[in-house]
Amino acid sequence: VIVECYYRGRTVSEAAAALGVPAGTVKSRVHYGLRALRLALEEMGVAS
Amino acid sequence: VSCPHRVDVGVYVLGALDPAERQAFEAHLDGCAPCRAELTAVAGLPGLLSRAEPPVVDPEPPAEILTGTLRRVRRRRRGAMLAAAAAVVVALGLGAGVADWAGAGPAPAPDTVAAAPAREVVLPAVAGSESSGLAGLTARPWGTQVSLTCVYQGAPHPPPPPDTPRTTYVLVVRSADGHVEQIASWSPPPGQDVQVAASTDLPADRVSGLEVRTTSGAVVMRS
Numbered sequence: 001v002i003v004e005c006y007y008r009g010r011t012v013s014e015a016a017a018a019l020g021v022p023a024g025t026v027k028s029r030v031h032y033g034l035r036a037l038r039l040a041l042e043e044m045g046v047a048s
Numbered sequence: 049v050s051c052p053h054r055v056d057v058g059v060y061v062l063g064a065l066d067p068a069e070r071q072a073f074e075a076h077l078d079g080c081a082p083c084r085a086e087l088t089a090v091a092g093l094p095g096l097l098s099r100a101e102p103p104v105v106d107p108e109p110p111a112e113i114l115t116g117t118l119r120r121v122r123r124r125r126r127g128a129m130l131a132a133a134a135a136v137v138v139a140l141g142l143g144a145g146v147a148d149w150a151g152a153g154p155a156p157a158p159d160t161v162a163a164a165p166a167r168e169v170v171l172p173a174v175a176g177s178e179s180s181g182l183a184g185l186t187a188r189p190w191g192t193q194v195s196l197t198c199v200y201q202g203a204p205h206p207p208p209p210p211d212t213p214r215t216t217y218v219l220v221v222r223s224a225d226g227h228v229e230q231i232a233s234w235s236p237p238p239g240q241d242v243q244v245a246a247s248t249d250l251p252a253d254r255v256s257g258l259e260v261r262t263t264s265g266a267v268v269m270r271s
Contacts (some may be wrong), residue, residue: 002062002097006063006064006097007081007095011064011065011066012059012064012065012066012069013066013217015064024055026064027055027056027058027059028053028055030058030059030062030064031055031057031058031059032053033058034058034061034062034090034093035058035089035090037093038089038090038093041093041096046226
């Protein structure tokens with residue numbers, strides 16, 4: 001979802017159509033994905 | 049899950065909300081402290097993503113892997129646990145992805161993986177400006193790395209024709225002793241969010257503030 005929404009510049013509804021999931025699922029996956037990314041980066045000491 | 053709009057924060061910082069949704073979310077943001085806190089927590093990530101190599105993704109296999117994994121996860125866990133497990137799955141996937149991108153390119157400089165504290169700086173819009181900014185400052189052995197995200201907050205409008213005249217903006221860093229230095233410039237299409245990477249030889253603890261100005265000197269946002 002992050003690839004679709006960020007790197008491909010798609011909107012939530014475009015990403016939802018491309019991935020075949022509901023728009024709400026795109027939002028929640030981006031939400032958890034960004035939190036996980038932040039955590040992973042914190043563990044690597046890149047961001048705080 | 050204190051606020052039903054909280055999941056909108058992620059897609060908002062990635063710029064993936066359509067204009068109507070974005071306007072509604074920004075209106076909500078004004079009155080919702082938890083969502084603003086969430087925004088601050090993830091605002092630096094697009095700047096970091098913009099520095100990573102875009103991954104080459106074959107759309108089919110990841111979808112199968114994800115559904116297969118979710119099916120296995122669902123067998124083991126239910127209800128509220130599912131959300132937590134999915135987050136872990138995504139974390140593992142993302143961690144591997146980040147490692148892949150880093151490994152694919154030239155060897156990263158040692159200081160890009162060294163532990164370095166980051167500081168977040170908010171640049172509120174100056175009166176009359178339609179954009180505000182969030183910057184992440186990371187101390188490096190050679191100075192300070194700055195990752196700025198400008199968020200457009202004006203009324204949404206369709207993408208302008210390519211020949212629309214553009215404004216050039218510059219990012220200025222103020223040092224503790226009052227010196228100012230321009231460390232980036234860009235000319236975005238109007239009405240867009242922008243991610244800017246910049247750096248300065250000033251040590252992070254001597255950076256006293258950041259400003260975005262037009263080339264004619266008008267301050268657009270300031271910390």
